[in-house]
């Protein structure tokens with residue numbers, strides 16, 4: 001199930017917090033994860049469902065993609081969350097701690113045709129990433145790097161070396177099955193510099209965007225995941241140069257001292273399309 005829209009910034013909002021739910025209506029994020037899971041206390045699990053239903057009925061989230069993260073189906077709240085979420089008009093439902101395609105089958109049996117997303121955050125999930133990504137209802141993967149770090153008993157490192165195997169497996173799985181994939185959260189929400197470094201790492205690895213926990217993280221993330229003016233300029237020149245050599249019956253152009261072949265032009269066209277989609281979203 002392919003998805004063709006910007007997903008640079010994907011903000012978690014605790015569904016129990018009306019003020020945050022309201023604030024998000026004015027934030028320049030590409031997607032919102034309305035969270036019924038970890039951001040909501042046990043005492044508020046049930047009332048959060050009602051608060052979220054009201055906020056989504058009221059609307060005002062514009063072009064932002066609306067994803068509801070429910071509790072896992074083996075918890076006291078999961079099945080009721082799934083039934084309720086399926087009626088709230090969200091674009092997708094996100095299941096936490098997906099370890100096998102059977103977890104998604106169980107959710108789809110409740111939610112029907114609503115597209116599904118999977119939190120990738122368990123060791124079994126990493127090992128089964130390809131089988132999970134092949135699920136017919138699945139549209140995207142979200143890295144749950146906090147849970148994964150906990151399960152693996154890793155130490156936090158700026159280069160995220162202990163998580164690289166899992167990040168790589170999920171990226172390969174997402175790309176192989178044409179799914180969207182967004183990176184995990186950066187917990188230190190007042191550290192813009194550290195966030196920028198992690199965004200650049202995730203972007204360079206091939207993630208479509210990053211999940212966020214606080215509005216202060218949006219601008220840095222949108223910038224990191226948007227094509228720069230220089231990249232757009234290079235892409236345009238690559239396309240022009242290739243069109244010119246192709247017209248003269250050749251298959252290889254040279255731009256800035258580097259060869260440009262058909263495959264590079266495909267990448268260049270994708271980058272221009274991404275820049276245009278971002279510009280269109282900003283206007284809406």
Ligand SMILES: CC(C)(COP(=O)(O)OP(=O)(O)OC[C@H]1O[C@@H](n2cnc3c(N)ncnc32)[C@H](O)[C@@H]1OP(=O)(O)O)[C@@H](O)C(=O)NCCC(=O)NCCSC(=O)C[C@H](O)C(=O)O
Pocket residue numbers: 011012013014019020021023024035038039119121143144145146147148184185189212213214215
């Ligand atoms: C981290 C926070 C608890 C900080 O909250 P707070 O102290 O209220 O922050 P501020 O006072 O700076 O807030 C300023 C205004 O911004 C609004 N706000 C805050 N956070 C959000 C948000 N996420 N979305 C929308 N709006 C937000 C406040 O309401 C203030 O508004 P106003 O008063 O009108 O100016 C808090 O940010 C927070 O709870 N963040 C979300 C935490 C969360 O979602 N955690 C779960 C997801 S992470 C995860 O589970 C990852 C994964 O599963 C894994 O395993 O890795």
Ligand SMILES: [Mg+2]
Pocket residue numbers: 038096119121144146147
């Ligand atoms: Mg988690």
